[in-house]
Amino acid sequence: MTVDDTKRHIRSIYIDVELSCWAGPPPLGMRQEIIEIGIVEMDLHTLEITRDKSHFVRPKRWEISDRCTKLTGITKDDIQSARSFPEVLASLTEEFSPSRALCCTWGNDAGLIAAACQSSGLKTPLRYLLDLAHLFQGLFLLRQTPGLRSAVGMLDMEFDGVPHGALVDARNTAGVHAAVIRRMRRQPDLPPPPAQQNTEVAALTPFGEKLREALGTR
DSSP states (O other), X not given: OXXXXXXXXXXXXXXXXXXXXXXXXOOTXXXXXXXXXXXXXXXXXXXXXXXXXXXXXXXXXXXXXXHHHHHHOOOHHHHHTSEEHHHHHHHHHHHHOGGGSEEEESSSHHHHHXXXXXXXXOOOOOOEEXXXXXXHHHHTTBSSOOOHHHHHHHTTOOOOSOSSOHHHHHHHHXXXXXXXXXXXXXXXXXXXXXXXXXXXXXXXXXXXXXXXXXXXXX
């Protein structure tokens, strides 16, 4: 059966958020809030990234710990000059129209955005959702949901950038999705990166090992 082209997704967007964090539990009166949103758009026909954007977000109770800065690179100055979550969401919604695209995340970032929307009295603009971490786990029969960096390594790809940056993680999520789609379409992979040792590889079931071999992901 052929799916009507009007019902197909012709583009996808990849969303990642970074949250405020501390070395231990949040201080009294504080809670985790979104402090950065990264979004990447990909053409699902060519599998090429067409545009991307990243915004810092000023939380309601803004305080950036040293631990948070060390992990994400985000500083107090970045947050102090940032716009509020409703303002950033309105800007991204206007530019990327996420309600009309396949919205992909690695993990529960869509849920975090929905919770932030509810807290601000807004409706989430994310409609067609796909958690690629769960998809990847199912495709490769992994015992546990893999981290993004682990999935990149399993596909013999090189992680692009430093982890825990919203735009970097969104771009790598798009890269993993594109690689999986190419394999399903039996298209050639992109040129492999220089040989390097993967230090983080998720555990596979025996059948998952065979499947990975069949898909040429060693």
